[in-house]
Amino acid sequence: MIIPTLSLAAAADQEQEQLLTRLATFAPAIKLSVAQPADLLAPYVPMSAIARAWVSLATAADSSPEAVLALLDAGVDKAIVPFSTPDNVTALLRSIPAPDRLLVQFQDWLQVNPATLAALAGLVSGIVLPWTDNISAEQVGQVLALVRTQDKRNLLVLDSQATTPAQLATLVPLAHLGATVTVSAAAITFPSTTTSSTSSSSTSEEGIPASTLLTSLLTSDRPDGLFPTIVTDTHATPLGLVYSSAASLAEALRTGTGVYYSRSRSGLWYKGATSGATQQLVRIDADCDTDALRFIVHQHPPGFCHRDTHTCFGTGAAPGGIAGLARTLQARKVSAPEGSYTSRLFIDKDLLDAKLLEEAQELVDAGSASEVAQEAADVIYFVLAKATKAGVSLADIEAVLDARARKVTRRKGDAKPQYAAAIAAKRRTSSTTNGDAPAHAAPAAVPEVGLKMKHVDLATTPSDSPAYAALLQRPILNADKITKIVQPIIQAVREKGDAALVELTKKFDRVDLAGTSPVLLPPFAQHYNPSDLRADVRAAIDTAISNVETFHRAQLAEADLQVETMPGITCSRIVRPIERVGLYVPGGSAVLPSSTLMLGVPARVAGCSTIVIATPPRADGSVAPEVLYVADKVGAAQVVRAGGAQAVAAMAYGTESVLKVDKICGPGNQFVTAAKLVCATDTNAMVAIDMPAGPSEVLVIADADADPRYVAADLLSQAEHGPDSQVVLVAVNMSDAQVGAVEDQVRKQAELLPRVDIVKQCLPKSWVVRAPTLDAAIDFSNAYAPEHLILNLPDATALAVVDKITNAGSVFVGAYSPESCGDYASGTNHTLPTYGYARMYSGVNTGTFVKHITTQYLTKDGLEGLAQCVMTLAEVEGLDAHARAVAIRVGKFNV
Numbered sequence: 001m002i003i004p005t006l007s008l009a010a011a012a013d014q015e016q017e018q019l020l021t022r023l024a025t026f027a028p029a030i031k032l033s034v035a036q037p038a039d040l041l042a043p044y045v046p047m048s049a050i051a052r053a054w055v056s057l058a059t060a061a062d063s064s065p066e067a068v069l070a071l072l073d074a075g076v077d078k079a080i081v082p083f084s085t086p087d088n089v090t091a092l093l094r095s096i097p098a099p100d101r102l103l104v105q106f107q108d109w110l111q112v113n114p115a116t117l118a119a120l121a122g123l124v125s126g127i128v129l130p131w132t133d134n135i136s137a138e139q140v141g142q143v144l145a146l147v148r149t150q151d152k153r154n155l156l157v158l159d160s161q162a163t164t165p166a167q168l169a170t171l172v173p174l175a176h177l178g179a180t181v182t183v184s185a186a187a188i189t190f191p192s193t194t195t196s197s198t199s200s201s202s203t204s205e206e207g208i209p210a211s212t213l214l215t216s217l218l219t220s221d222r223p224d225g226l227f228p229t230i231v232t233d234t235h236a237t238p239l240g241l242v243y244s245s246a247a248s249l250a251e252a253l254r255t256g257t258g259v260y261y262s263r264s265r266s267g268l269w270y271k272g273a274t275s276g277a278t279q280q281l282v283r284i285d286a287d288c289d290t291d292a293l294r295f296i297v298h299q300h301p302p303g304f305c306h307r308d309t310h311t312c313f314g315t316g317a318a319p320g321g322i323a324g325l326a327r328t329l330q331a332r333k334v335s336a337p338e339g340s341y342t343s344r345l346f347i348d349k350d351l352l353d354a355k356l357l358e359e360a361q362e363l364v365d366a367g368s369a370s371e372v373a374q375e376a377a378d379v380i381y382f383v384l385a386k387a388t389k390a391g392v393s394l395a396d397i398e399a400v401l402d403a404r405a406r407k408v409t410r411r412k413g414d415a416k417p418q419y420a421a422a423i424a425a426k427r428r429t430s431s432t433t434n435g436d437a438p439a440h441a442a443p444a445a446v447p448e449v450g451l452k453m454k455h456v457d458l459a460t461t462p463s464d465s466p467a468y469a470a471l472l473q474r475p476i477l478n479a480d481k482i483t484k485i486v487q488p489i490i491q492a493v494r495e496k497g498d499a500a501l502v503e504l505t506k507k508f509d510r511v512d513l514a515g516t517s518p519v520l521l522p523p524f525a526q527h528y529n530p531s532d533l534r535a536d537v538r539a540a541i542d543t544a545i546s547n548v549e550t551f552h553r554a555q556l557a558e559a560d561l562q563v564e565t566m567p568g569i570t571c572s573r574i575v576r577p578i579e580r581v582g583l584y585v586p587g588g589s590a591v592l593p594s595s596t597l598m599l600g601v602p603a604r605v606a607g608c609s610t611i612v613i614a615t616p617p618r619a620d621g622s623v624a625p626e627v628l629y630v631a632d633k634v635g636a637a638q639v640v641r642a643g644g645a646q647a648v649a650a651m652a653y654g655t656e657s658v659l660k661v662d663k664i665c666g667p668g669n670q671f672v673t674a675a676k677l678v679c680a681t682d683t684n685a686m687v688a689i690d691m692p693a694g695p696s697e698v699l700v701i702a703d704a705d706a707d708p709r710y711v712a713a714d715l716l717s718q719a720e721h722g723p724d725s726q727v728v729l730v731a732v733n734m735s736d737a738q739v740g741a742v743e744d745q746v747r748k749q750a751e752l753l754p755r756v757d758i759v760k761q762c763l764p765k766s767w768v769v770r771a772p773t774l775d776a777a778i779d780f781s782n783a784y785a786p787e788h789l790i791l792n793l794p795d796a797t798a799l800a801v802v803d804k805i806t807n808a809g810s811v812f813v814g815a816y817s818p819e820s821c822g823d824y825a826s827g828t829n830h831t832l833p834t835y836g837y838a839r840m841y842s843g844v845n846t847g848t849f850v851k852h853i854t855t856q857y858l859t860k861d862g863l864e865g866l867a868q869c870v871m872t873l874a875e876v877e878g879l880d881a882h883a884r885a886v887a888i889r890v891g892k893f894n895v
Contacts (some may be wrong), residue, residue: 002175002183002213003054005031006163020049023185026214026253026284029054029077031159037752047075054157056080056105057129062567065095072408080105080128086119093123097370098408103157109135109143117146125775126155131181133170134428148178155180160542163187163409164449168208172216183208190254204755211250216716218290221629225556226261229328234282234395239304240312242269244293248418249284254698256281258297277302293527326384326394331336333388341751345385346658352389354380354754362757449746453621453729453763458780472784474835475724475765476695482674490678492647497655504646511617513641518650518656520639524632528625537626544825545597545633551827552602555846569861572855577607577686581849582651583636584666584676587615587643595625596822598831598846599666600634607851611636612651612659616643644668645675650680665690665844667831669722694835695724698819699786701777701801702742703732706792712745714790715766717819721751723761728784729770730777732793738769774801782806786837787821864890 004023008016020274023030024046031054053076055258057063063081067483071079079096080103083089093102105128106112112127120127127147135158144156162168162183171181189207220227228742233239244252245261246266252259255270258279262269272278279297286293303310332342345352359382363375365372387397461467492500501518505511519529521621562572583599585592596613603611613636615627623639631639640647640658648668654660664676664687704709715727731739750759771777774793778801781789785807791814798813805811809832812819824832831844842848856867867890874883 001028001180002216003027003029003031003180003182004188004213005033005159006185007033010798017046019185019188021046022144022190022210022253022256023188024048024052025256025281026210026285027052029180030185031056031080031157032331038770045048047403050075051402052077054078054080054103055448057082065092068092068096068102069409072096075361075403075406077101077373078103078125083107083111086116090123093120096408099123101408103128103155104688105159106130109139112143114146114149114339117149117581121150124151124822126157126180128157128159131158131160131171135250137174137177140179142175144178157182163208165208165212168212168216172252175217183213188213189252192254197243204752207252210253211246213251214249214286215246215282218286218293221291224263226263227291227293229260231258231279231295231297232808233299233310234296234322237311237323238313239297239299239310250434252281252284253881258295258598264416271304272300275302275306276300277304277308279304299506317554321386322380323394325381326388328385329388330393332574338440341387341748345382352382352386355388358367358754358757365757385866449859451747451750451760451763453743453766453768453771455768458776459770459772463779463783469769471769471780472836474726479670479674482490482670483678486671486675486678489645490652490675490798493655494653494684494852497650497735498657501640501642501646501650501655501658504644505617505642508644508646511619511621511641513621516621517657518641520628520641522636522638524628525640527623528628533625533629538629539627540825541593541597541629541633544594545601545630547825547827548597548601548607548829552605552829552846556605564718566862568859568864568865570857572857574853574855575850576853577609577850578663579608580610580661580663581608581613582612582661582664582666584647584651584664584672585613585615586666586668586672587624587627589619590745591624591626593624593630594830596627596630597634597669597828600630600636600783602829602844603847603849605848608663608668608849610659612638612640612661613676614640614642614658616647643672645671648675648679652682661687663688663690663849665831667693670724690831690844691841692835692837693833694837695726696721696788697726697728697786697834698788698790699728699730699781699782699784699790700790701730701732701771702734702792703774703797704734704738705794707815708738708741708745709749710818711742711792712749714792714819716753716759717744718745718772718788719750719759719762719766720755721758721762722767723758725762727766728786729767730771730780732771732774732777734770739770740810743768781808785833785836787799787832787838788812788822788835790817790819809833809843826848867892 003026006016006019006023020030025048026260029052030049033056055071055076057067057071057080060503068079068081078101080091081089083104083106093099093104096102099122102124103126104124107130107846109129112129117127129143140156140158141844147154150569156178157180158174159182160167160171162181164169164187167173168183171183172289175181187207190210202762222228222667226245229244231239231240231242242260243263248259248261250262251270252270258271258281260271261267261332265335278300279295281295281297284293285296292638299310302308305312329342334348345355359375359378361374366372366375366423384394387393456467456471461471489504492504496503498518502513505518507512557575559853560572562570562632564570581603583596583603585595585599596615600611600613613627613631615623617623617713619639628639638657639658640650642650648664650658651661651664651895664679666672668676673693677692679685679687680689696718698714700711700714705786711729715729717727729739729742731742733777734742748764750763751761769777769780771780782805787806787809789805789810790812792800793801793814795814802813810822810828810830812822822828829844832838833841833843863886867886870886871883871892874880874886884893889894
């Protein structure tokens with residue numbers, strides 16, 4: 001090996017910077033001398049040179065462990081430590097954990113002996129000796145053998161400082177022996193092929209041509225003396241096989257471009273001179289046998305191959321993977337298609353930064369290998385977009401990574417406290433799902449990722465087929481597992497009351513209510529700062545309450561029902577409110593005044609005397625002011641600061657503070673639903689519930705005239721609810737292009753949603769159902785029994801379809817009736833049966849909060865007219881006492 005050596009100037013020197021850059025394109029290493037170690041860190045020293053630098057510390061006094069580590073951490077290949085005494089130098093070397101990157105420089109050959117080299121064994125990768133003309137090749141061979149006694153890879157560097165081709169010629173045989181020899185970098189020239197061929201005599205004493213330095217150790221095994229040359233790009237993609245000569249190498253080094261020898265034209269080939277596909281030379285390397293070369297280049301478009309492809313090998317396509325993405329982003333930055341997503345990212349800084357945060361969180365949450373790959377790809381895309389926008393190339397990023405890889409000292413690398421705390425909290429929450437799940441959190445599952453729904457065609461799927469039946473199924477829930485989780489929670493609340501509520505709220509919600517009551521009492525305005533409730537929010541809530549109250553008050557019966565079934569017999573039905581009702585409002589980090597009013601307003605309209613609201617508290621133990629505002633509006637008796645199964649149990653059984661209720665209503669996740677079902681079947685609780693429930697869902701019937709934007713928005717409005725939600729598009733006689741337009745809108749709109757990670761888990765469980773006719777669509781919808789049914793059809797058609805709907809929680813008629821309006825303020829209720837329960841349950845309404853009592857009044861004549869009928873039926877059933885209760889009144893039984 002032959003390497004140049006250079007003493008760095010104390011200050012920035014542009015000529016030295018340019019020389020270092022050129023030397024780094026072909027020199028295996030560059031030996032540098034610096035006055036102080038910090039000099040190497042000067043910005044004019046290019047990274048390409050630092051990565052190949054062997055740096056000599058001036059004196060032993062400069063060779064402190066800190067100075068050596070500073071050099072290695074700066075990225076130098078090797079630090080050369082001056083020899084002082086065996087003890088001193090070995091003590092220093094032992095403190096540097098990088099023997100493969102350390103050399104020891106001796107000032108005199110007499111200092112080198114077997115004992116000294118044995119002491120250095122395992123601490124360095126070689127030694128440096130001064131070169132003089134009186135040193136024989138035999139002496140070099142002997143010292144080289146000693147150096148390599150411990151490791152045959154160890155280096156013997158002969159510091160010659162040769163400045164002429166003649167001096168170089170005397171060193172080449174020593175290099176062939178295995179020694180590394182140096183030449184003066186200042187003497188290296190980059191002459192053109194013309195100069196080198198016509199004035200070789202004059203240049204021989206004026207400097208050493210760079211091509212001579214490169215070829216001095218090369219050995220061609222070809223009759224024509226050429227060197228096979230593999231050309232690759234900077235990401236190791238092979239571009240093609242060419243040939244190099246001494247003359248082409250000289251031109252490549254002089255011009256810093258790809259120049260090769262053309263066998264067909266018997267001359268130099270300046271790559272891209274006619275096609276424009278030029279190459280910027282990055283690096284030339286020889287193989288281990290020194291008979292072949294590799295050119296590393298920046299290849300300019302259209303590519304290396306004469307067929308205008310990036311490479312001559314394989315498909316000829318441009319680089320893929322991260323390199324391909326970086327290339328595409330660079331092109332997009334120059335000329336992005338108008339309206340493209342990448343263009344938006346370059347223009348909208350907030351969007352790009354938000355997506356970076358979002359995708360990083362999704363990668364943290366990723367579980368399966370497939371999901372990690374998907375989320376990592378997303379992170380890489382947005383990272384490179386951020387870098388490209390800032391003018392940072394992939395090569396710049398790789399240079400930083402390479403520099404960090406060369407650091408010897410290592411920092412501990414702990415996360416910043418706020419991030420470590422966030423992950424710790426997340427892990428604690430996740431760990432409880434294994435037999436100890438938070439009662440208001442969804443069970444852990446490996447999520448599915450993507451923005452693509454499944455497809456099926458009803459024209460080829462008969463209604464009596466298993467495939468059709470499968471379409472009616474929702475994502476499967478493990479009810480047995482969830483029930484086993486909530487049962488001990490319910491039991492703890494029954495036995496320990498408020499103490500259990502406080503304990504479980506701390507365990508599952510990470511909120512410590514110790515020393516305070518889990519219950520807030522009215523007036524609820526005292527529990528929040530009025531300034532925390534914006535005027536526009538207050539007005540929106542008031543409007544929603546007014547509309548919901550209007551619709552639900554209309555559901556009250558005008559008068560009790562009274563019917564004379566036959567002369568003398570009057571039957572009636574009277575309506576009475578359920579006295580004590582519990583309303584479960586999901587919450588915690590979310591703010592759900594809509595659920596509070598959807599439950600509270602009908603309860604108040606029905607006349608319930610006691611309304612208890614339960615909702616998970618926020619991190620500081622408070623309840624959202626929006627929820628408390630509604631609680632005041634509906635006249636709630638108390639607000640329980642608890643969520644999940646523990647809140648349901650508290651309302652079902654009562655505690656020291658929580659009032660026992662007679663019926664529990666309200667939406668919740670699988671744990672809440674399971675707790676409601678357990679309590680409803682326990683005679684000790686004596687509590688009813690509104691309905692079973694599952695994840696939220698929507699079914700949209702749309703035809704070819706529907707606006708794809710509206711359809712996509714309606715699907716996504718439910719897809720963002722949770723990973724177990726399901727959305728279904730029933731496309732009536734739509735073409736492939738029309739269905740595709742909807743799916744394109746789903747993807748575009750989903751990418752803009754803060755909850756896109758949830759959408760990506762929902763859509764793969766959802767369906768696009770192609771229906772050949774509107775009747776087929778209606779039949780499918782009735783069989784599916786959706787929670788929300790949207791009829792995105794012309795108004796007249798949609799209104800006619802309503803008459804044919806037999807199973808649905810709530811129907812949204814026409815293109816301008818989005819489900820969101822029913823969720824918040826149109827007047828209908830948004831607490832609806834899901835999971836197919838719309839076949840037999842109604843959504844929450846005024847009737848949910850009342851019960852019916854029947855009466856009958858019989859006159860003497862009326863009883864006599866009915867007596868024989870009753871007695872006959874009682875006798876058939878063998879219930880004699882029933883018959884005698886009538887007979888004794890009409891004189892047919894005497895005691």
